[in-house]
Amino acid sequence: MARERCVIIGNGPAANAAAVALRQETSELDIMMIGEETFPHYRPHLLPAYVAGAISKEDLFVTPPSFYEKCNIRIRLGQRVVQVKLDQRELVLSHKEIVPFDALIIACGGRQRIPERLQIFEELLLTLKTPADAQRWIEGLKSAETILIVGGDLTSLSFATAIASAGKRVTFMLEEESFWPLPLSRDLADDVKQRLTRKGVEIIEASCIKRLTRKSEDVIEVDTDTGLIASNLVGAFYGLIPNVKFLVRSGLDVERGVLVDENLRTRFDLVYAAGDCAQIYHPELRDYWVSIGYRNAMEQGKIAAQNLSGGMISIAAPPASIFCAEGVMVNTSWWMEF
Amino acid sequence: MPTVDVTVEVCGMAGDGTIAAGAMINEALSRGGFSVLGFDSYPAEIRGFGRCVTRSRIGSETIVAMGTDTHVLISLNETEAKSRISFLAPRSVVIFENNPPTYVHHDASFVAELPPDKLLYGMPLSDLAAEAAGTPRGRNLTALGGFAAICGVSPDLFISVVESKFKTKGEKILSSNLKSFEAGYTYALREFSDKKGDAIQFPELPHNDRMVMLSGNQAIGMAALDAGLKLYFGYPITPATPIMEFLASTLPKQGGRVVQMEDEISSIGAVLGSFYAGARSMTATSGPGFSLMTELITHGVMAEIPAVIIDAQRGGPATGLPTKTEQSDLHAAVFGGPGDSARIVIAPTNVSECYHYTIKSFQLAEKYQTPVIVLTDFYLDNRVENLVMPLASEAETRNANVSPTGSEGGNYKRYQITESGISPRSLPGMEGYIFTATGLEHTEKGSPDYSPEVHTAMSEKRHKKIAGALVDLPKPEVFFVEDRLDVGVIGWGSTFGSVLEAVRAVREKGCRVGALKITSLSPLHASLIQEFMERCNKTLIPELNYEGQLANLIGHLHHGSVVRLNLVTGSPFPPSLIIRKIEDLIDRGDI
Numbered sequence: 001m002a003r004e005r006c007v008i009i010g011n012g013p014a015a016n017a018a019a020v021a022l023r024q025e026t027s028e029l030d031i032m033m034i035g036e037e038t039f040p041h042y043r044p045h046l047l048p049a050y051v052a053g054a055i056s057k058e059d060l061f062v063t064p065p066s067f068y069e070k071c072n073i074r075i076r077l078g079q080r081v082v083q084v085k086l087d088q089r090e091l092v093l094s095h096k097e098i099v100p101f102d103a104l105i106i107a108c109g110g111r112q113r114i115p116e117r118l119q120i121f122e123e124l125l126l127t128l129k130t131p132a133d134a135q136r137w138i139e140g141l142k143s144a145e146t147i148l149i150v151g152g153d154l155t156s157l158s159f160a161t162a163i164a165s166a167g168k169r170v171t172f173m174l175e176e177e178s179f180w181p182l183p184l185s186r187d188l189a190d191d192v193k194q195r196l197t198r199k200g201v202e203i204i205e206a207s208c209i210k211r212l213t214r215k216s217e218d219v220i221e222v223d224t225d226t227g228l229i230a231s232n233l234v235g236a237f238y239g240l241i242p243n244v245k246f247l248v249r250s251g252l253d254v255e256r257g258v259l260v261d262e263n264l265r266t267r268f269d270l271v272y273a274a275g276d277c278a279q280i281y282h283p284e285l286r287d288y289w290v291s292i293g294y295r296n297a298m299e300q301g302k303i304a305a306q307n308l309s310g311g312m313i314s315i316a317a318p319p320a321s322i323f324c325a326e327g328v329m330v331n332t333s334w335w336m337e338f
Numbered sequence: 339m340p341t342v343d344v345t346v347e348v349c350g351m352a353g354d355g356t357i358a359a360g361a362m363i364n365e366a367l368s369r370g371g372f373s374v375l376g377f378d379s380y381p382a383e384i385r386g387f388g389r390c391v392t393r394s395r396i397g398s399e400t401i402v403a404m405g406t407d408t409h410v411l412i413s414l415n416e417t418e419a420k421s422r423i424s425f426l427a428p429r430s431v432v433i434f435e436n437n438p439p440t441y442v443h444h445d446a447s448f449v450a451e452l453p454p455d456k457l458l459y460g461m462p463l464s465d466l467a468a469e470a471a472g473t474p475r476g477r478n479l480t481a482l483g484g485f486a487a488i489c490g491v492s493p494d495l496f497i498s499v500v501e502s503k504f505k506t507k508g509e510k511i512l513s514s515n516l517k518s519f520e521a522g523y524t525y526a527l528r529e530f531s532d533k534k535g536d537a538i539q540f541p542e543l544p545h546n547d548r549m550v551m552l553s554g555n556q557a558i559g560m561a562a563l564d565a566g567l568k569l570y571f572g573y574p575i576t577p578a579t580p581i582m583e584f585l586a587s588t589l590p591k592q593g594g595r596v597v598q599m600e601d602e603i604s605s606i607g608a609v610l611g612s613f614y615a616g617a618r619s620m621t622a623t624s625g626p627g628f629s630l631m632t633e634l635i636t637h638g639v640m641a642e643i644p645a646v647i648i649d650a651q652r653g654g655p656a657t658g659l660p661t662k663t664e665q666s667d668l669h670a671a672v673f674g675g676p677g678d679s680a681r682i683v684i685a686p687t688n689v690s691e692c693y694h695y696t697i698k699s700f701q702l703a704e705k706y707q708t709p710v711i712v713l714t715d716f717y718l719d720n721r722v723e724n725l726v727m728p729l730a731s732e733a734e735t736r737n738a739n740v741s742p743t744g745s746e747g748g749n750y751k752r753y754q755i756t757e758s759g760i761s762p763r764s765l766p767g768m769e770g771y772i773f774t775a776t777g778l779e780h781t782e783k784g785s786p787d788y789s790p791e792v793h794t795a796m797s798e799k800r801h802k803k804i805a806g807a808l809v810d811l812p813k814p815e816v817f818f819v820e821d822r823l824d825v826g827v828i829g830w831g832s833t834f835g836s837v838l839e840a841v842r843a844v845r846e847k848g849c850r851v852g853a854l855k856i857t858s859l860s861p862l863h864a865s866l867i868q869e870f871m872e873r874c875n876k877t878l879i880p881e882l883n884y885e886g887q888l889a890n891l892i893g894h895l896h897h898g899s900v901v902r903l904n905l906v907t908g909s910p911f912p913p914s915l916i917i918r919k920i921e922d923l924i925d926r927g928d929i
Contacts, residue, residue, distance in 0.1 A: 038457055038536060065455055078458040079449065095436035095460045097447040132532050139535075 003030040006308065007091060007099060009081050010107035011035025012044075013294050014275025016063060017301030018105045023071045025309035031073045032101075034093070036108070036243075038078040039131050040065060045294055047128050048155065051137045052162035060131060081108075084250040086268050103270040105304050106247070106258055109297070110240030110276035115151075115178070118236065121212040124220050125236040128155055137235075144232035145169055148222060149201075150209060153180040154292075156237030157192065161199040171202045171229065173209075173222075180239025181292055204229070240292065242277040255279055257290055262314040264304040272308055274300035280315055340541050342372075343397040345405050346485070348478075349422050350414030352380065352388050355478030359412065360392020361722075362482060362503065364551050366495040367396045368724035371543030374551065375401040375835075377721040377910065380661055389418040398543060402688070403835035404721070406912040409538055410489060412481050414463075416448035423448075428455050431537045433484050435477075436460025457536050459488055459526065466521040476518025483522025488530055490539035493523050549724040554692040554714055557728065558648055559584035561696035562620050563592060564730045569619040570596045571608040576660045577716040578622040578650040602627035606634040606645065613644040614775065616739070616765040618700050622648035625667050626657060632675035635709045637777040639679040639800065642753065642763070644703035644710070648696070651715040653908050662908025663716035665831050666883035671711045672860045672891065678797055680804040682706065683860035684811065685713040687834035691857065692718065693728040695812070701738035706807050707763055708800075713859065715882070717910045718832035739763060742771055751782035755795060759803030804861055811858035814866050818845060818852040825920050826874030828854045828867075830888055833880055833911045840916035849924055856888070864895055871896035876923050878903060880916050 006022060006029050008015045019031055042060040049055045068075045083092040084104070091099045112127040126140065127133050141147075141163065149160050149172045156172075164170040174193065176184045184192060193203045206224035212234065213221045222229045242257035252266050253259040258273035260266055261281045266273060275297035279288040291300065303313045346363055350356035357378050364376040376394040393408070395401050407427035413419035413434040426432070432452060444450050449458065461484050464474035479500065486493050496519055504512040552560075559581050562570070570589060572582045586596040599605040605621040612619035623631065628649045638645045651667045653659025671683045682702055686692045692714065699710040742750060742762040752773035754761040761782075764771030774784035779796060781787045817838060825844075829837030834855050841853040854870045856862075871877050871892075878901045879889045886893075886902035893900045903919050905911055 038533065040454070068454070075454040076450070076452075077454045078456075092441070093449070095434070095447075095449050096438055096441045097444055097449055098441050099444045099450075132536070135535055 003028060004102040005030040005032060005100065006103040006105065007101040008033045008105045008107055009091070010109055010275070010277075011037060011039075011041055011075065011077060012107065012109040012275060012297060013041070014107035014109070014297040014301035014304070015105070016041045017298040018107055018274060018305040019073050019301075020071065021302040021305035022309065023073060025305065027072070032099070033068075033073060033075045034079050034081055034091070034099070035075070035077050036080045037130055037132075040075075040077065042131060043294065044129065045155070045158075047131070047134045048159035048162040050131075051128070051134050051141070051159065052166045054162065057131070080246075082246055084247055084252070086251050086271065103308055104272070105301070105308065106244075106252075106266075106271070106273040106277060107275045107297075107301055107304070108243045108277045110292075111243045112236075113180070113238045113241045114236055115238055118209060118212075124212045124214060125150075125234055127236055128159055129240070137233075140233045141166075141168065143218060146171070146231045147233045147235060148173065148220075148229055148231035149235045149237060150222070151175050151178065151180070151236055151238040152184075153237045153239040156235070157196070159235070159237070160196060160201045164200040169202075170200070171204055171231065172196055173204050173206050173224065173229075175207065177207070178238065180237075240276060242279075242290070244277050255288065259288055263307050263312060264300060264315065265307065270308060272304040274304040341398045342538070342540060343395070343399070343401070343405070344409045344538055344540070345393060345395045345407060346410040346412070347394075347408045347422055347425070348392045348412045348414065348481075349419040350390055350478070351418055352390055354390070354414040355475075356390040356414055357392055359414070359478040359482055360394060361551075362479075362496065362499050363392075363394050363396075363485070364722055364724070365499045366491065367394070367540070368549050368551050369498065369545060369547060370492065370495045370540070371546045372396045372398060372540070372724075373401045374724045375404060375721060376551070376723075377404055377717060379909075389415075389421065391422065396540070398541065403839045403913050404717075404910045406914045410485065412485055413448065414478055414481060416442070417446075420448050420451055423451055423453075426453070426456060429457060431457045431459060431488060433459045433461060433481055433488065435463045437462035437465055439464075457533070459484060459530060459533075459537075461522065461525060461529075463522070466525055467518045470517040470521035471514040473514065476515050479515050479518035480522035480525075483519040483524070484526040487523045487526035488533075488537045492542070493519070495545075548726055550727050551722045551724050552689050552693075552728075553580070553720055553722045554686070554689050554718040555580040555650070555720065556584055557689045557692040558622070558696045558712070558714070558719075559588070560728070561693040561730070562646075563588055565697045565700045565735050566618050567620055567700075568594045568617040569608070569612045570594070570621070571599050571605040571612075571619065572596075572621050572623065573599050573602050573605055573627060575602075575624045575627045577652055577719045578624050578627075578648060580719070581622040581648060581650075602630040603634060606631040606638075606647065609645045609647070610634060610638050610641075610643045613703065614766070618646075620646040620648070622650060624650050624652050625654045625670070628667060628670060629674070632670070635681065635711075636675035636677055636679040638709040639675075639681055640677075640777050640779070641775045642707040642761070642800070643775065644707055646696075646699045646703050646710055646712070648712045648714060650719045651713065653716075653906070659908050661716065663832070663910060664882050664906060664908065665715055665833065666887065666906075667713065668830075668859065668883070668887035668891070671713050678801070680801050681708055681860060682710040682804060682807055682811070683713055683858075684710070685831045685857055685859055686718065687829070687831060687855060687857060688718070689721070689723040690725050690728060694730070694734070695857065697730045697734050698810075701734070701736070702807060702810060704738040705740060705810065706760065706803055707740070708804065713831065715832050721832070721910075739765075741765075742768070746770075752784050753780060753782045753796065753799070755782060755799050758806050759799045759801075760806070808858070808861050808863060811861070811863070814857075814863050814870065815855040816852060816870060817841065817855070820850055820852060821873065822850065823852045823874045824850045825876045825878055825923050826852050826854060826870055827878045827880065827916065827920065828856060828870070828888070828892070829880060830856045830859065831882075833882060836911040836913045836916055837880060839913040840920060843913065843917050844920045849920070851920055856892075859888070859891070862892065864892075867892050868895040871898065871900075874898070876901055878916070878919060878923065880905070880911055880919070882906065882911055
């Protein structure tokens with residue numbers, strides 16, 4: 001008789017924590033992780049340091065391939081789930097492979113958010129979510145002298161200071177109102193600006209980008225409400241959005257992310273969601289909240305696995321760290337000094 | 339300039355255009371200035387089903403052997419490509435069809451079996467080809483477009499190859515293939531831009547249009563033409579048939595003839611007849627056909643009639659493994675047939691030698707009036723290398739017949755016993771030079787005579803003649819000369835490239851190892867081989883046969899032990915196995 005199979009969609013902190021916790025619970029289960037990125041599990045918050053040359057590429061990665069082999073966890077990278085058929089308990093991959101499952105943990109994380117108004121200029125913008133993005137920055141920075149950062153999120157702060165310390169001229173167009181994951185208060189914005197300025201980053205006052213134009217091979221012109229800015233590279237940092245588009249017709253309740261209860265269960269038996277892609281019910285708030293950050297994701301992955309194995313653990317959501325951003329409750333554990 | 343040493347595989351089913359795709363990779367990268375060695379593996383059955391695999395090892399330095407690991411796998415049939423997964427190197431590139439006509443269950447999926455470190459590039463090959471050219475038939479070209487975009491190969495190289503390949507087939511076919519290629523290139527460039535730099539990248543090298551891609555069989559065919567071949571007689575057999583196919587399309591244009599005979603016996607008979615009449619002729623066969631020829635080959639030895647025979651070895655015995663490589667006809671080539679029938683056997687080790695030694699075989703056959711066997715194998719016959727177009731000198735192609743001087747005065751002795759064993763040979767029609775040519779033992783005039791004195795004298799004459807041929811035969815070549823070697827590796831035929839690569843690799847680690855290449859297998863340069871062996875603490879002889887047929891031939895030349903390394907997998911000898919064996923011998927500490 002075939003062993004029961006749990007498929008984990010994703011290869012980030014939530015997915016890896018779930019896989020490890022599941023294996024600790026049982027050796028009988030066939031555990032398969034399917035990740036869209038080609039890279040093994042890495043620490044995204046170290047990407048700015050990697051781009052700035054402060055750490056090596058190897059330092060980014062958490063788990064060597066031998067670990068999965070040792071734990072008898074099957075990991076599939078660079079493969080994309082395009083459909084989840086919950087009634088048939090099957091996944092469909094982009095190359096038309098059908099993968100049956102008995103249990104499912106959705107931990108597919110988030111993807112870089114580019115505001116709709118800027119999407120037509122996307123090819124002129126660099127983001128920083130994956131090691132591939134980091135590689136593009138590294139290549140670009142070899143010849144670039146001036147870098148413009150637009151938007152603002154937690155990664156952008158450490159990134160701006162990291163490349164400024166590497167000798168580049170960094171200009172930051174801080175969009176306080178659309179700072180991610182939550183708009184900056186006046187006091188907090190002032191504090192952020194002061195800290196950035198002290199680290200050699202120039203802050204410019206502009207609130208809106210009208211147009212981006214490539215003026216030459218290495219110059220991009222940014223038309224803002226306060227004037228034109230020319231830069232060699234332009235980085236867009238507008239945070240993440242849950243990567244759940246492929247789940248829309250799955251029958252799962254999907255809003256901003258996959259809706260789950262405080263035990264991370266979806267409304268389908270043995271189907272859980274964890275990490276950046278989950279929107280978790282908070283009984284006290286009587287609302288769903290999303291979480292960001294490496295530590296939150298790991299914790300949720302672990303709890304999803306434990307609950308899948310018969311546990312009934314609720315996600316702890318300390319009220320003090322929950323913020324309201326754009327009408328969504330956000331719990332962030334990723335805030336750090338910069 | 340970064341160096342590259344990349345092996346690219348194309349795997350598909352017969353009919354997928356696998357072999358054509360592999361050939362275009364070889365040609366394109368050769369034009370791009372790389373050293374290329376390609377080898378195809380295809381089913382023994384005539385057509386319609388079975389796995390086809392082409393392997394191309396491409397390097398910025400000279401490539402002498404096929405490696406073990408594959409760095410880029412282009413799958414045109416996922417079911418067949420499963421068998422190639424175990425050969426994939428870490429972080430290798432896999433290009434595959436991601437929109438097959440039907441869904442595939444996980445248990446049968448090719449992609450599901452790939453280890454996680456592989457870089458996957460799924461492309462809707464059939465759809466792209468069909469959209470671009472109106473038919474999915476060009477999906478192999480679409481895959482090549484993907485390969486070029488992913489691995490940074492200039493598309494112009496492929497476009498020029500496609501143009502030269504299809505320009506004679508009409509504008510429609512050429513355009514269809516170009517569109518299929520371009521569709522794959524554009525798609526991959528666009529879709530995989532976020533993975534740029536992940537995959538192996540080929541650097542830009544100075545282009546080299548002087549190089550041509552040649553297979554061993556093509557080189558043999560070209561050599562025969564350049565040597566002035568008049569007649570080719572043969573019976574089709576893998577892997578020798580391409581020689582006949584090549585000559586059938588070229589020899590008639592030079593006034594010669596290719597005749598497909600009823601079998602191998604009649605083929606060698608016709609070759610002997612032609613040479614007897616003074617016309618250069620040749621046959622090519624493989625083990626099963628060669629065994630049929632042996633009686634008439636010894637007839638050539640006895641009657642001292644020249645002949646050139648290509649024995650393209652394949653897996654045996656009997657019908658054996660028709661499309662797999664092996665070096666197991668050595669004993670048959672050197673000793674096969676009745677009686678003490680000494681003959682000349684030479685074994686080229688690469689495509690260039692296939693050309694030059696085939697040319698040489700005609701002169702050797704004429705001068706020494708004996709059959710000359712050129713011993714190749716499936717791997718050498720079918721592998722392609724890029725090289726400057728070989729061209730024989732006038733001296734190499736000159737007639738080498740030893741003709742009567744005219745001073746015989748009516749007392750012509752066709753088999754006159756001479757110091758060298760070589761007797762002047764008259765050709766039919768030369769007035770006053772009539773003789774009896776027979777397979778029976780004979781006197782100097784050719785009359786049958788079975789007396790012990792005549793048989794002893796004539797046996798000695800024939801053997802002396804062959805031993806004397808050593809002066810015209812290539813000497814064993816020593817690589818990495820040193821007074822003392824911990825391990826000396828001796829190679830012959832197609833295996834020598836693997837020997838050379840292995841020895842180079844081990845020397846880079848500071849070990850005292852050297853290599854000896856033997857191309858003349860009968861007669862042997864015994865003293866030179868012995869001299870090399872005496873300088874080695876251990877002698878290693880890797881061969882693609884079960885018992886070590888060269889080791890049997892030369893093992894007695896030295897009192898030290900000869901280590902045999904034998905492989906009968908039907909595949910070329912992987913250098914890695916030789917490296918491991920050398921290191922094992924050194925590590926064992928008994929040297």
